[in-house]
Amino acid sequence: MSDLEIREVPESGLGHVLDLADLVFHHRTDDDDRERTLWLPRRGERIGAYDGDVLAGQLVALPMRLAVPGALLGCSAITMVGVLPTHRRRGVLTAMIERMHADAVAAGRPVAALWASQAQIYGRYGFGQADRALTVEVDTSRPMAFKVEPDPRPLRLVERDRAPEVLGPIHERMLRRRPGGLVRDPEWWDKAILPRVDEHDEGATEPRIVVMDGEPGGYAVYRTKGDDAGAVVRLDELTADTAEVEAALWRFLASIDLTGRIQAGSRPVDDLLPLLAADPDQVELKGDRGALWVRLIDLPAALEARGWAAGDSLVIEVSDTRLPANDGRWRLTTGAAPRCERTGDDPDLTVGVAELGAVYLGGLDVRRLVRAGQVTEHTPGAAQRLHAALEVPLAPHTDDNF
DSSP states (O other), rough: OOOOOEOOOGGGGHHHHHHHHHHHOOOOOHHHHHHTTTTHHHHHHEEEETTTEEEEEEEEEEEEEEEEETTEEEEEEEEEEEEEEGGGGSSSHHHHHHHHHHHHHHTTTTTTEEEEESHHHGGTTTTTOOOOEEEEEOOOOOOOOOOSSOOSSSEOOGGGGGHHHHHHHHHHHHHHTTTTTTTOOHIIIIIIIOOSSSSTTTOOOOOOOEEEEEOOOOOEEEEEEEEOOOOOEEEEEEEESSHHHHHHHHHHHTTOOOOOEEEEEOOOOOOOOHBBBBBBBGGEEEEEOOOOOEESSSSHHHHSSOOOOOOOEEEEEEEEEEOOGOOEEEEEESSSSEEEEEEEOOOEEEEEEEHHHHHTTTOOOOOHHHTTTTTEEETTTTHHHHHHHHHSSOOOOOOOOO
């Protein structure tokens, strides 16, 4: 790394950011797509690794707020990470992540999060896979019935430009119940959630939005696309306050004329649809994949900000070779007034910071990590006690792909 300089990528270098992303992710971005994509690096803190005037590596940190149990926490949402193939194995990624850590600490953002294109890389940097997502396909070639009576109130279609105003309050209610999502401003709704053209599926329509107003309420964002097997409804997001509202939204999607399937690429692992459908054979779970990865940057701040389901006091020995300020023994007091303070007491549990990030949102059972040999339990029952404190009513889920 001695011949490379880590510095901010200026606004004038945004084109180079897109060029490097195209190279490392094997994309070809045409001129129209470039204009649609520039907003993302423009919004973020752009960390570049320069070899002279050549941008050899990059990392974009988006200052966001992440829904964690009981709180909305400052988060560096990491995206567009890449290193030129000519500059690999020279510590470029390590240097950029170290700069990201320092910037996050200075800005008061205790956690970072990312979607991993290569999962094996980020565990080495202290990220843990904190939630998972289901891929669901629904056969709507015949009418769909439900085990609960769908909410009878009317649904309405909403213009895309009104999404932040209409959908925002419903989404904010979900963030209070289910960890893993990001707080959205109008630009995020417009460009990240509801782009007119889906860069991954340009044959799909513009987004359609259907909403049930009021509280309880809910909404669905979907696109449609024709193929050789008939038109498909592609569900991008469905959020509802109650099972009855959720059933009403699914019933609407299942009854769209001239379509025979719903494809949902990202649903929470505790999705209600398999339980709501009167005929479970209409609902097929096609896959289960890793989603958001979380990194605790300021460990005591992150643990004290989180809500806890049970009160307890445990000594946790944390291993964090990347951020020595996190390394060592901590007495974690959970409950209504959580505290995380250094201690010299014997540990109840020993855990790596990546594993702590994996359980932080409540989606992974720490007892499984003990059984897998990734967490060491020194005090019998300590893992069960930590599991009880970490428990969340709804599994974490992330509809924000960045």
